[in-house]
Amino acid sequence: MTEWFEQWFGEEYLRLYPHRDEDDAAEAVALIVDNVRLEESRVLDLACGPGRHAIQLRSEGAWVVGFDLSLPLLSRARHRDPDPLYVVRGDMRYLPFARGSFDVVVNLFTSFGYFSDDRQHGLVLTEVATVLRPGGVLVLDYFNTADLMGSLVSHEERAIGNQRVVIERRISDDGRYVLKEMHLLNDGRSFLERVRMFTLNELETLVSEAGLCIRQRFGDYSGSPLTAESPRVLMVATRP
Numbered sequence: 647m648t649e650w651f652e653q654w655f656g657e658e659y660l661r662l663y664p665h666r667d668e669d670d671a672a673e674a675v676a677l678i679v680d681n682v683r684l685e686e687s688r689v690l691d692l693a694c695g696p697g698r699h700a701i702q703l704r705s706e707g708a709w710v711v712g713f714d715l716s717l718p719l720l721s722r723a724r725h726r727d728p729d730p731l732y733v734v735r736g737d738m739r740y741l742p743f744a745r746g747s748f749d750v751v752v753n754l755f756t757s758f759g760y761f762s763d764d765r766q767h768g769l770v771l772t773e774v775a776t777v778l779r780p781g782g783v784l785v786l787d788y789f790n791t792a793d794l795m796g797s798l799v800s801h802e803e804r805a806i807g808n809q810r811v812v813i814e815r816r817i818s819d820d821g822r823y824v825l826k827e828m829h830l831l832n833d834g835r836s837f838l839e840r841v842r843m844f845t846l847n848e849l850e851t852l853v854s855e856a857g858l859c860i861r862q863r864f865g866d867y868s869g870s871p872l873t874a875e876s877p878r879v880l881m882v883a884t885r886p
C-alpha cells in the first residue's frame with residue numbers, strides 16, 4: 647500500500663509551499679551553528695527536501711549529504727546551488743551508510759512522525775544512532791504538540807499562484823495524529839498529510855531508547871527555553 651508521503655512530496659508540494667524560503671532555513675541553521683560544531687563535520691540532512699537547510703549547512707564549512715525519498719525534491723536540492731549538492735535517495739528507516747559515517751545528523755522542520763506505527767519511528771532513530779560516530783550529534787526539530795492543540799486552524803482558503811486551495815485540519819479520532827487535507831479546487835485533486843502528535847515525553851523516550859542522550863532543548867529557532875507555549879521542540883542529542 648502506498649503511503650501518503652510517497653505521493654505528496656513532489657513538484658506540487660513545492661508550488662503550494664512557496665513561503666518556505668532561505669531566510670526561514672537560515673534561522674534554524676543559525677541555532678545549530680550556535681550549539682553544534684559544523685566546520686569540517688560530516689553532516690547528514692535527513693529528509694532534506696529541496697535542500698534549503700543543506701545548502702546553508704554546507705556554507706558553514708560542513709560536508710553535507712542530503713537524503714530524501716522524493717526524487718523531485720532531491721533534484722531540486724542537488725541543483726539549488728551552482729556547486730551541486732551530494733544527495734542520496736532512500737527510506738529513512740533503512741539508511742544506506744556505514745556505522746559511524748557522520749558527525750552530525752539533522753532532521754528539520756517536522757520531517758519525522760510520518761508512519762502509522764511508532765516502532766517505525768523508533769527504527770528511524772536507531773538508524774540515526776548507528777550512522778553517528780561516538781560523540782556525534784542529532785538535531786531534531788518538531789512541532790510542539792501542546793501548542794498545536796491550542797492553535798489548530800480547522801479551515802482556511804488560499805490563493806497560491808493560480809491555484810485555489812482549501813485546507814482542512816483535524817485531530818485523528820484516536821488523538822495521535824494531526825491530519826491536513828489540501829483540496830486543489832482548480833483541478834479537483836486532494837492531498838493528505840498525517841503526522842504523529844508526539845508529546846514531549848513520547849519524543850524524548852524514542853530518542854533515549856535509540857541510545858541517544860538529550861543534552862539541550864529549545865522552544866524556537868531563536869533558542870528560547872522550551873515551554874508548553876513554545877511553537878517548536880528542538881532537541882540536541884548525542885551518541886555516547
